[in-house]
Amino acid sequence: MLEITEGSHAVAEAVRLCRPQVVSAYPITPQTHIVEALADFVANGTLDAEYITVENEFSALSACVGASAAGSRTYSATTSQGLALMFEVCFNAAGMRLPIVMSIANRAMGAPLSIWNDMQDSISLRDAGWLQFYAEDNQEATDLHYIAYRVSEDPRVLLPSFVCFDGFILSHTYEPVDMLKQEDVDKYLPKFSPPERLDAADPVSFGMYATPEYYHEFRYEHDRALKGAKDVIAQAGKEFAALFGRDYSAMVEGYQLDDAETVIVAMGSLCGTIKDAIDEMRADGKKVGLLRIRVFRPFPSKEVAKALTGAKCIAVLDKNISLGAKGATALEVKDALYGSTTPVLNYILGLGGRDVRKKDIREIVALAEKGQGEGFYGLRTEVL
């Protein structure tokens, strides 16, 4: 049933329907409304979960690690500096192969302090071994939670997931969202049944010491499981589509790609603006398309290379930057296209909440077609 709901509340409701048994989080803007809503659900008895209040994000995710190892479906949410404080725990959760699902209301990293949106927080954790999903709108932000639990808990995967959506732009925006029914979610998402769990009667330790003779192979297996998640995402996406009609089985989404000469590659809510700009450019006879990356980890290199085969010019838009190098998406796209002669230009934009308008997209397309303007887009003139 369609409901007009704030993004954060839609996500909280989707999480409630996933029946997490343990929720542990620390409030931080712009994630706060999600965890406030979940606290309400637990207090009102509409969510039968243990809500563990903690002193900071390090403890929040640590509590999830313990609860997940004990066999509970666990949930957390954070953003920006909160995610940075979880850095160590993120690697442990993934290395212990604990299928925690965590929402990231994407926000810029300080300093300078910013509460506004870009993707630097979760992108900076791209090497932590978690799956990373990026939503374009609130419908997708909610749906990706059901899918994330399904994929994370699959015995072939057993890895945690970030479900990322742009802070404020999605988290604080009211949109119509089709909320699922509990009995339907229960059909899609069976109870979490881990292969092993902490049990005093049958002791087991997680994340034990690995000598140099074995550590290398643990990393290999972790990488293999993460790459193998592609097939599980495809399967989980197809089943979701069969039940609910929305198809997330592909790791990438094409928009006006078939005959596109200039292709924009981007992630997240920015893609909504890009699609509108493309509609206008198409009306003017320009053959422009969009390749949206929904799953950043595992990175869909083959799918990206295939989708970009016909392009004459590629503009990769990044709301993040690996300082001293390029935007993270551009680095991946260039790697996927290695050996191709198609020019790939990288534009860094929308950092720290800077608005990106349709006119910016048109300007970037014009620049890319001339092979110009790579790097930071739309800088204030006083720094030039």
Added chain:
Amino acid sequence: MALAVGCRARPGKSRDNKTGTWRVFKPLFDHEKCSKCGMCQTLCPEGCVHEDAEGTFIPDYAYCKGCGICAEECPKEAIEMKLEEK
């Protein structure tokens, strides 16, 4: 040791970690010089020097990290630390 998902382990599995691979210097015991005083066994921080039925002290190279305490303390200088090529 087959890899367990997430490096999970049942109790007692630390025996599988053969810490002898950390060793740079290997203690070589000269049983001719040895007076069988047992200092090497008493002082070994890894507890990996064992006494056999004849009262001879033998290091367990699977776990010996090559710290050299036994060689330092041996009153008969019967233990030589030798650089180990692997």
